[in-house]
Amino acid sequence: MAVGLSAVGNPAVDEEARAEVDVLNSRLDKTAQLTKKIQASLGRLDASGQCVRDVAGPLSVETKRLQVLGNNIDAVLAAIERLRQPADSKNNEEVIIRSGPENAGLSNYLASIQRLNVSHRDMQASNLRANQETMAELGRLIKSGNSQLEGHFDKLLRMETPRLIEPLHYVTKDQPFPILTRDNFAHLRLIYSHLAANNHQSVQESSVATIYIEIRGPYLASSLSNLAAASVNTAKKKTPQAAYKPGTNGIGTYAQAMEGIFVSEYDNICQIFARDDWGMVFQATCQPALTELARTLREINSHIKSHLGTDCFLAYEITEIISSLSGNLETRTGELKGALAAALKPIRETAKMSLSELIEDARRKVNGLQTLPADGASAPVVSETMRRLQAMVEFLRPMSSIMVSIGDGGWKGQSSANSRPSDAIPSLASFDVGADGREIFAHYCADTIDVLLSSLEQKARILHKNISLAGVFLANSVIIIERMIVDSDLSPLLVSRSETLAQWRKKSTAMYTDVCKNLSACLFDTIHTTRTNRPTSASADSASVVKNLSSKDRDKIKEKFTQFNSGFDDMVWRHKSYNMEREVRALFGEDIRQKLQPLYERFWDRYHEIDKGKGKYVKHDKSQMAAIFTSLAS
Structure with missing residues (x-):
């Protein structure tokens, strides 16, 4: 606008x-x-x-x-x-x-x-x-x-490994056997550890383990070889028939040296090898020495079997020594028990077999006797058998082990060597927990004595036609056995079995006093009684008794006195002519006195007037007869 x-x-x-x-x-x-x-x-x-x-x-x-x-x-x-x-x-x-x-x-x-x-x-x-x-x-x-x-x-x-060392030096001075130096331990352990870790080898495949075994094994065997030879040589006694004495064989020193050098070698192995490898390396390293031990024991065993009666004790001693060696090494290393058991087996089996063999040997020796002492003296086989049993007591520890392994009575019948076939050294776990080796050994001793006396009785009945002479022979044997038991370490073992010997004493006494049966018959008379005229129980007057006898009865009484005098005089003569042990003479004299003196005194009281004191029929009065009986026991 x-x-x-x-x-x-x-x-x-x-x-x-x-x-x-x-x-x-x-x-x-x-x-x-x-x-x-x-x-x-x-x-x-x-x-x-x-x-x-x-x-x-x-x-x-x-x-x-x-x-x-x-x-x-x-x-x-x-x-x-x-x-x-x-x-x-x-x-x-x-x-x-x-x-x-x-x-x-x-x-x-x-x-x-x-x-x-x-x-x-x-x-x-x-x-x-x-x-x-x-x-x-x-x-x-x-x-x-x-x-x-x-x-x-x-x-x-x-x-650091010599060809050998002298083990006696270390044994006698009670010193430990040498081991490798500390520096060597360190170097050897480093090498083994490196090769084992990088090559992933087991100990069986390990080259250093093989090197160790090949070097140290011969060293152990060589060091012990002289003692092995000494053990064989000392088994062969200068007097072949002499019984083996404890400790006279070199096997004890041999085992002591073996234990010492093996333990030292085990220390070496533990310082070098891994824990899992110790056992295998140790066993392989010791094997050459163990092989030599087994060979040595086989050679000694052959000698023992050839001289079983005198050298069976060596088998018992070796059994104890090697068993102890095995136990000690088992405790300290945990190894070698099986290997030592295998090495010991031949001698242990011989020791077991010897039990039945020695009983049979005693029986064979008695059965082989062609004559017995004419005066009733005991045979040498009695003392010989008892000395064996006494010697066995000195080896009671191995004997107990052997006895438990074969069982009570295992020496009877089949050879005990086959009773328990095993390579292992028996341990308590393999035995009846209730078994007592000492008690079984005591049973063995009793069986041996019983077999011996039974065989002697049979032989005496055959060779001694006079049963009284056989009784003297048997009684002398019983007393010698009793004496050798009491005077030795057998006493505490057999004290509870004294009843067995008491039975044999009773049997021998009965055999000897068998003659008293005929003499007693001479002192028995026949009394005719009637209802109206019974004899009184009171002591009769000899004159009255004789007076009332008929002439026929008088002749019988005279004949009885004559027969008794003849038989008694012959018995007294024989009694004094026998070779009796002091205890036997006392035993028999007292038994004759108990059997005849009461009868004679009764008979004399009734009939001594038969010859009116002339001594023609009644040679001894009661006091004279008592003196004779007393003389029989002394």
Whole structure:
């Protein structure tokens, strides 16, 4: 409105305004055209951008893939560079390996081999064909290094291993056997540990274990060989028929030395090898010495079996010694029990067999007797058999073990050597927990005595036609047996079995006093009684009794006195002529007195007036007869 008024009022202004409007319109047109051009350009740019996007997308993925590939290539190149480093340093390690552990120093040498092992494993893991030759060279270096370590182990061990030592020096002075030095322990242990760890070998496959066994095994066997020979030589006595005496064989010293040197060797092994390997290495190292022990015991066993009657005691002693050795080594090392049991088995079986054999030997000796002492003295076989039993008591510990192993009565019938076939040294676990070896041994002694006396009785009845003389012979044997029991260590074992010998004393007494039956018959008379005239129980007056006898009865009484006197005098003469042990003479004299004196005194009281004191028929009065009976027992 204002403009219009102004324009109407001022044409110049209007013209100027129209001109400005035209300019503005012109500019608007140009702007519109420019906008259209810009819009067209934007459209074209958008189309171009889409094309770029369509092309750039795949290129981005490929670029990323190429980046990953590049990184991988860089990693491979880095790995190759690392793998090339051992190959580059091979020459340095080769210098160390070829110089040997002595020149390079054991620790430096082991470190070099360890680096070579690491490099070799890395190359094996890469499996690059380019490294195959280098791997082969490293393998050869490692093998050469291990071989030199084994040689060094061998050299170190031989330096401290003599061919043999004198074990008596250490046994007699009660000194421990020598072991390896501390420095050697350290070096040998390092070598073994390195080879065992890197070669992954068991002890059976270990080369150093084999080296150790091959060096130390002969050393042990050689050191003990002289004692083994001495054990065999001392088994052969200067007097073949002499019984073996305890401790006179060298087997005790041999076993003592074996225990000492084995324990020292076990200490060596424990210082060098791993715990799991101790047992195997120890057993293998000791095997040559154990083989020699087994051979020695077999040779001694052959000697014992050839002289069983006198040398069975050596078998008992060896059984105890080797059993103790086995127990001690089992306690201190936990090893060798089976090997020692196998070595001992022949002698242990001989010891078991000897029990039945000795009883049979006593029986054979009695049965082989062609004559017996004419005066009734005992046969030497009695003392000989009892001395054997006395000697057995000196080996009561091994005897108890043997007795328990064969069982009570195992010596009867079948040979005890076959009663319990086993390679093992018996332990308490293998026995009846209620078994008492001492009691079984006492039973064995009683059986031996019973067999001996039974055989002697049978032989006496055959060779002594006079039963009284046979009784003297048997009684003398019983008394000698009793005396040898009481005077020895058999006493506490057999004291509870005295009843057996008492029965034999009773039997021998009955055999001897059998003559009293005939003499007693002479002192019996026949008394005829009637209902109205019975004899009184009071002592009768001899004169009255004789007076009332008929002439026929008197003759019978005279004959009885005559027969008794003759038989009694003969019995007394024989009694004094027999060779009786003091106890036997007392035993028989007292038994005769008890059987005859009461009868004679009764008979004398009734009929001594038969010859009116002339002594023609009645030679001895009661006091004289009592003195004679007393003399029979002294």
